[in-house]
Amino acid sequence: MSIQEILLCKYGEIILKGANRRTFEDQLTKELRIRASRHGHFEIRRAQSTVFIEPKDETADLEGMFDAARKVFGIVAVGRAAVAEKNMESIEEVTRAYIPAFLRDKKTFKVEAKRSDKAFALGSPEISREIGGVILSCCPWLRVDVHNPEVTVRVEVREHNAYIHAGQFKGAGGLPVGTNGKGLLLLSGGIDSPVAGYMMAKRGVRLDAIHFESFPYTSERAREKVLELAKIVAQYSGPINVHIISLTHIQEELVRACEEDYFTLLLRRYMMALADKLAKDEECNALITGESLGQVASQTIQAIGVTDPMTSLPVFRPCIGMDKEEIITVSRHIGAFETSIQPYEDCCTVFTPRHPRTKPVLEKVIAQEEKLDFNALVEEAYATRYLVRVRADY
Ligand code: ATP
Ligand code: MG
Numbered sequence: 001m002s003i004q005e006i007l008l009c010k011y012g013e014i015i016l017k018g019a020n021r022r023t024f025e026d027q028l029t030k031e032l033r034i035r036a037s038r039h040g041h042f043e044i045r046r047a048q049s050t051v052f053i054e055p056k057d058e059t060a061d062l063e064g065m066f067d068a069a070r071k072v073f074g075i076v077a078v079g080r081a082a083v084a085e086k087n088m089e090s091i092e093e094v095t096r097a098y099i100p101a102f103l104r105d106k107k108t109f110k111v112e113a114k115r116s117d118k119a120f121a122l123g124s125p126e127i128s129r130e131i132g133g134v135i136l137s138c139c140p141w142l143r144v145d146v147h148n149p150e151v152t153v154r155v156e157v158r159e160h161n162a163y164i165h166a167g168q169f170k171g172a173g174g175l176p177v178g179t180n181g182k183g184l185l186l187l188s189g190g191i192d193s194p195v196a197g198y199m200m201a202k203r204g205v206r207l208d209a210i211h212f213e214s215f216p217y218t219s220e221r222a223r224e225k226v227l228e229l230a231k232i233v234a235q236y237s238g239p240i241n242v243h244i245i246s247l248t249h250i251q252e253e254l255v256r257a258c259e260e261d262y263f264t265l266l267l268r269r270y271m272m273a274l275a276d277k278l279a280k281d282e283e284c285n286a287l288i289t290g291e292s293l294g295q296v297a298s299q300t301i302q303a304i305g306v307t308d309p310m311t312s313l314p315v316f317r318p319c320i321g322m323d324k325e326e327i328i329t330v331s332r333h334i335g336a337f338e339t340s341i342q343p344y345e346d347c348c349t350v351f352t353p354r355h356p357r358t359k360p361v362l363e364k365v366i367a368q369e370e371k372l373d374f375n376a377l378v379e380e381a382y383a384t385r386y387l388v389r390v391r392a393d394y
Helices: 018-036 062-069 088-098 124-138 192-202 220-237 248-257 260-281 301-310 324-333 362-369 374-382
Strands: 005-010 042-047 050-055 077-084 108-115 151-157 162-166 168-170 182-186 206-213 240-246 286-288 386-390
Touching: 005 062, 005 162, 018 042, 018 050, 018 062, 050 062, 062 077, 077 088, 077 151, 088 124, 088 151, 088 162, 108 124, 124 151, 182 192, 182 260, 192 206, 192 220, 192 286, 192 324, 206 220, 206 260, 220 240, 220 386, 240 260, 240 374, 248 260, 248 374, 260 286, 260 301, 260 362, 260 374, 301 362
Parallel strands: 108 151, 182 206, 182 286, 206 240
Antiparallel strands: 005 050, 005 077, 042 050, 077 162, 077 168, 151 162, 240 386
16 A cells, blocks of 8 residues: 655644744744745645644655754654544554554554544544554564553544654754844854854744955855855754955954954954944844853953943853863754864964963953054945855755
């Protein structure tokens, strides 16, 4: 017999109260629709804290959609299920054809039936017992263990059909992107900032990104690497507008006029000021950086104190309390690590001071800054900006 498979995406209910729930569900469905459009013809509908994704014709790539759905924030688990008609004969037949493949190397199982259609002939315990019997007859090596089974086979009798599945996979968790405003991610080519973007997107923040380059001190290849990283993050966050701004003239002016020890700090103040300006023009509610306390000279508590006042927006630094190892774990999880470690220069790595200030005093930083026309340089750099729209291949 030919089996029709669908995806069942579950979302947690705990945080869903009142009007929030509608926004959450609408946004989640919208994100799934956008991704589904890349994988052929699917029908997407929701009922009882589950989104059903059903292939409509042979263009539908269920495998690809399964991977894509597991990257959508707000979904806690994704299961694959076989569709049966709403009668015991069909449920038994589909169980025999579909379930044994999932149980080949297992020893124990149980069946959990759920019946949201109360008019269905059998109750949940009876369905569980019947289907348990069917499975034992075609997989005689198995034993039922109701307390600690290796596999739980689920039978759900719902409004239109019954669904049978053997195992769910962890979803991306978090909140649907777009339910928590928009943040401007300061995206470099390193390990930390893509992780920071991913983490905030997971809390429902839609992302724009700003990248600073310093051509010809930084290369075309370095820029491509950053866009590649944006594309990786976009698998989770959805499309990202990446704004690219040139810092070349600012850096040359800093080298010409200011004390070397302050280069990086001064540059970071320009970056924050430019990000603040762009964020306001693009209606972002916060800035996001990949800073981790004490990781480098410009990320000491005093250094952050010197760059933070350049914006009136909240600055989210989700990596601030993480060790490099922990950040790398997330970086690998999202598939960014191999790209991040490609050795290309960043504007922060050209003209780096030999003895950067690690405990800067704000007055001294400002005294250095006043050697240049800060606002004029910001305006000039801001005018160099251009936009690259990045979307994932999913
Ligand atoms: P990352 O791994 O994210 O590059 P890092 O450890 O190299 O971080 P820094 O170079 O000090 O740290 O940068 C700290 C943060 O400043 C980065 O996480 C990023 O948010 C931002 N940043 C640094 N360089 C750039 C850049 N060229 N364009 C945009 N943002 C940048
Ligand atoms: Mg960096």
